[in-house]
Amino acid sequence: xxxxxxxxxxxxxxxxxxxxxxxxxxxxxxxxxxxxxxxxxxxxxxxxxxxxxxxxxxxxxxxxxxxxxxxxxxxxxxxxxxxxxxxxxxxxxxxxxxxxxxxxxxxxxxxxxxxxxxxxxxxxxxxxxxxxxxxxxxxxxxxxxxxxxxxxxxxxxxxxxxxxxxxxxxxxxxxxxxxxxx
Numbered sequence: 001x002x003x004x005x006x007x008x009x010x011x012x013x014x015x016x017x018x019x020x021x022x023x024x025x026x027x028x029x030x031x032x033x034x035x036x037x038x039x040x041x042x043x044x045x046x047x048x049x050x051x052x053x054x055x056x057x058x059x060x061x062x063x064x065x066x067x068x069x070x071x072x073x074x075x076x077x078x079x080x081x082x083x084x085x086x087x088x089x090x091x092x093x094x095x096x097x098x099x100x101x102x103x104x105x106x107x108x109x110x111x112x113x114x115x116x117x118x119x120x121x122x123x124x125x126x127x128x129x130x131x132x133x134x135x136x137x138x139x140x141x142x143x144x145x146x147x148x149x150x151x152x153x154x155x156x157x158x159x160x161x162x163x164x165x166x167x168x169x170x171x172x173x174x175x176x177x178x179x180x181x182x
Contacts, residue, residue, distance in 0.1 A: 007084045012146075013094075020171075024085035024125060024172075024175055025095070027124050027128055028121040028122075028124055028125060029121075030124060031120075033124060033127055034120065036127075037120070037123050037127060038117075040051075041115070041117075041118075041123065042117045042129075043103060044112055044113065044115070045116045045117070048153045049071050049113070053113060056109060056113040057110070057114060058110070058111055059067065059149075060169040062067060064109045064110070064114050064177075065110045065175065066107060066110040066114050069103065069105060069106050069107040069110055070107045070170075070173070071102065072099070072103030072106075072109075073100040073101070073103045073166075074100075074106060074166060074170065075100075075102045076096040076097065076099045076100030076103065076162050077096070077097065077100045077140060077159070077162060077163055077166060078084065078163065079096050080092075080093040080094075080096035080100070080159055081093075081159055081160065081163050083096070084156045084159060084160075090152050093147065093155070093156075093159070094147040094148065094158075095145050096102075097140055097144045097147065097159065098144055100140060101137065101140055101141065101144065104133070104140075105136055108133065110132075111126075111129075111130065111173075112130070112135075115130070115152060117128075118176070121179070122176050122179055125175055125176050126172075126180070127170055127175045128172055129169055129172035129173045129176060132160040132165050132166075132168055132169035133166075133169045135165050135169075136162045136169060137162075138160070139157065139158050139161045139162030140158070140162045140178050143157075143158035143159040155167060
């Protein structure tokens with residue numbers, strides 16, 4: 001279980017923090033997806049990546065590459081959201097949404113390569129992290145489609161939904177990256 005206790009926080013924030021930590025603990029302890037996780041991890045580890053595996057894991061950097069690459073989609077999508085509320089050219093958010101979608105693929109590949117070697121508790125949360133990112137990509141794909149069809153209000157709505165899901169997914173990913181055994 002997580003060792004952090006939100007005692008010094010305001011009541012509303014403490015309640016939210018406590019709920020979040022309990023939810024993470026339940027995910028970490030749930031063995032429901034373990035058979036699928038084992039198959040997926042074995043399959044990813046069996047991919048004939050050769051020396052590319054070390055590159056995808058960030059070996060030349062000395063740390064994982066995945067956190068570096070997620071900056072592209074997250075930065076583009078956050079920037080699109082800012083431009084959506086600012087009086088500006090309506091093409092810019094569409095371009096940023098498209099670039100974010102293009103940047104999601106390399107980030108996902110590096111994430112899966114890292115995930116394949118995680119221990120069970122982290123792999124469970126990592127699988128939920130991946131699922132939220134799939135949902136975010138679906139929202140941003142709908143956003144881009146709406147924008148390209150001239151439905152900017154729908155595009156903005158899907159974008160905001162995507163950003164909310166990206167935030168939750170990022171929190172899950174951060175938990176995977178910084179989880180301490182305890």
